[in-house]
Amino acid sequence: MDKSMMSYFIVLAVLALAPLCFSHKFQGGYLYPQFYDRSCPQVEQIVKSVVAQAVARDRRMAASLLRLHFHDCFVKGCDASLLLESNGNIISEKGSNTNRNSARGFEVIDEIKVAVEQACPHTVSCADILALAARDSTVIAGGPNWQVPLGRRDARGASIQGSNNDIPAPNNTFNTILTKFKRQGLDLVDLVALSGAHTIGNARCVSFRQRLYNQNRNGKPDFTLDRAYAYELRSQCPQSGGDQNLFFLDYATPFNFDNTYYKNILAYKGLLNSDQVLLTKNQESMQLVKQYAENMELFFDHFAKSMVKMGNISPLTGPKGEIRQYCRSINYY
Incomplete structure (x- = not known):
């Protein structure tokens, strides 16, 4: 085989392997950022x-x-x-x-x-x-x-x-939440990093009421919840009624995507049970909470990587599924 022919086959091999450098293969197809570069660049x-x-x-x-x-x-x-x-x-x-x-x-x-x-x-x-x-x-x-x-x-x-x-629920135990993550191919780092999405958004009273009044079915509030914070929450989340009343997941900087969520957890001011257990129920998780609270750059890096990982859970590719014309209904043609 002459050198020109050899070079030709080398180029073909490199092109064939190129998607592996920046994509994720699932169910016989690839996800990659450039997928719509030609078909829908805008x-x-x-x-x-x-x-x-x-x-x-x-x-x-x-x-x-x-x-x-x-x-x-x-x-x-x-x-x-x-x-x-x-x-x-x-x-x-x-x-x-x-x-x-x-x-x-x-x-x-x-x-x-x-x-x-x-x-x-x-x-x-x-x-x-x-x-x-x-x-x-x-x-x-x-x-x-x-x-x-x-x-x-x-x-x-x-x-x-x-x-x-x-889907992990606010009142799930730490082990139950971790099990639900592992079923999706996600690990403990993904769990703690992705929980940081709670640095923005709201939760309803019904999602954390038990922490204020009956955490361990003994008629008492959760001892891992700051008392002053619990008292403040009780004023808008009564023992009955007000189920849909909204509360900031991060009371300090509710609209800013930052690492204050983890600082709140360290101060025992995580709103949901699923937030606070990241500190109290697992040693490795506790260390990550502390690291993210100290280093926002590290949190951002882990969050971005975990979002890509989560976005690659069992996607439909190739001939599977469809491209819906309307997102609320399947195609009927």
């Missing part, structure tokens, strides 16, 4: 623009859009199943215990989808829109940036059972 700018407008109208929306991506990925993978409405054989995940009366931002995803369809019809999945919106929401709130691997396709079904059982 998609990232469209998503960023609509998200920025939505957050300008409602500062809570950054946390809401970030949460949608979490709640989608933990059920059947990152496939936009969360966005489907009940219809025919589909029972919407929006009615699950973890999403009912709390999941929001669906109209913003609709707005993005309309704009993207106008620019690039039948090209960009709702699952990829969720992933991009989560990243852009984080950046707008002051958090880290990262390249989002793309190429997901949309599910043609939902799982309310998965939504009820697989």
Whole structure:
């Protein structure tokens, strides 16, 4: 074989392996940031623009859009199943215990989808829109940036059972939460880093009431909750009623994506039980909380890497799934 022919085969081999350098392979397909470079080069700018407008109208929306991506990925993978409405054989995940009366931002995803369809019809999945919106929401709130691997396709079904059982709940024990993360291929570092999303957003009174009044079923508040903070929370979260009253997950800097969440935990002012147990129930987790509280750069780095890892949970690729025309319903053509 002459040198020119040898060079030709070397180039072919390098090109074939190139995607492995920047992508994640699942179910026979690849996710990679350049997926829409030719088919819809303007998609990232469209998503960023609509998200920025939505957050300008409602500062809570950054946390809401970030949460949608979490709640989608933990059920059947990152496939936009969360966005489907009940219809025919589909029972919407929006009615699950973890999403009912709390999941929001669906109209913003609709707005993005309309704009993207106008620019690039039948090209960009709702699952990829969720992933991009989560990243852009984080950046707008002051958090880290990262390249989002793309190429997901949309599910043609939902799982309310998965939504009820697989998403970590505020009152779960540390071990239960860690088990739910490990089922998705995520580890303890991912758990502590991704919990940092609670540096923005709100929680309802019903999500933490037991910590104020009956944590161990003995009629007493949680001893790992700062007493003055508990007293303050009680004034707006009574023993009965007020279930939907909202409270900042990070009372100190509620709209800024920073590491104050971890500083609050160290001061025993984590709002949810699932926040505070990161300090009190596991040695390795406690060390990470302390490290993130001291070093925001480290937290940002770990959070970005864990978001990419979470965004790669069982995506549908290649011929699997579909590109929905409307995010709330499967295609009927």
